[in-house]
Amino acid sequence: MQTTRRQFIGRSSAVLGALVFTKRALAEEKGLEIRLSACDWSLGVNGPESIAYGKSIGLDGVEVSSGGPGDTLPIADANLRAEYKKACEAAGIVVSSTAMGFLNDNPFVSEEKAPQWLEQTISGTQDLGARVILLAFFGKGDLLKENKLKTADVDILVERVKAAAPLAEKSGVILGLENYLSAKDNLAILDRIQSNAVKVYYDVGNSTHKKYDVPAEIRMLGDRICQFHFKDGASYLGEGKVDMKAVGQAMRDIRYSGWVVLETSCPSTDRVADFKKNAEFARKLLGASA
Secondary structure, three states: OOHHHHHHHHHHHHHHHHHHHHHHHHHHHHHEEEEEEEEEHOOOOOHHHHHHHHHOOOOOOOEEEEOOOOOOOOHOOOOHHHHHHHHHHHHHHHEEEEEHHHHHOOOOOOOOOHHHHHHHHHHHHHHHOOOEEEEEHHHHHHEOOOOEEOOHHHHHHHHHHHHHHHHHHHHOOOEEOOOOHHHHHHHHHHOOOOOOOEEEEEEEEHHOOOOOHHHHHHHHHHHHEEEEEEOOOOOOOOOOOOHHHHHHHHHHHHHEEEEEEOOOOOOOOHHHHHHHHHHHHHHHHHOOOO
């Protein structure tokens, strides 16, 4: 039977669609390419000692704090970084990322030394071989007041981060903004900064707490998410308010690859056992191998 051009195109499109569907299904079956880390403050161990502790839990890395405020941050100390590198070599894991958590009490938008602190953290993070810096905007640094955007603070944030972006780009480091804002507001900030070195550090627990549609936000942000925090208040992952199954599906939909950092609590007070339980859950959820 003779095949018309229209029939040929229609059949070809159907075959192509089937191939795309099959490829996606196989990719989802294989799982996401992720590595698991945890915040040093959640582990309860600071400094280079946190690396061996992370290894004992079965993690692939540790998110380390850049230190407290001062003229020079601890992360700018070459000797301290050498200790971290030595600990990583001994444990066989890495520094996944660094975090400027102290900005919650020393706001990035109002502290005169904040640009200097960020420059030090960019350089220190690059030297440690990590790729993401968490810039925290909670507590005194919250960008919301009574659930309304503090536009003046956002303007300063944009100005300061935009000024630091070229150094981050040159250093191969991404500045991850973690805050209570919606995906829409975060995208507006990123669009103003216009740098591939500035993205959103997405915390599924915080966003659930703010009653955002977390799966929809993940899909909206897509590749503008640089890293994830997993937590769910005082509960184990999968047993609290966060719809972790929906989170996992959204992450698969955007084909996220990279680090997932546990900022989980310890319901049983056995920190090692609880972190192992949450790590196992995360690996199964995302189809990652141990």
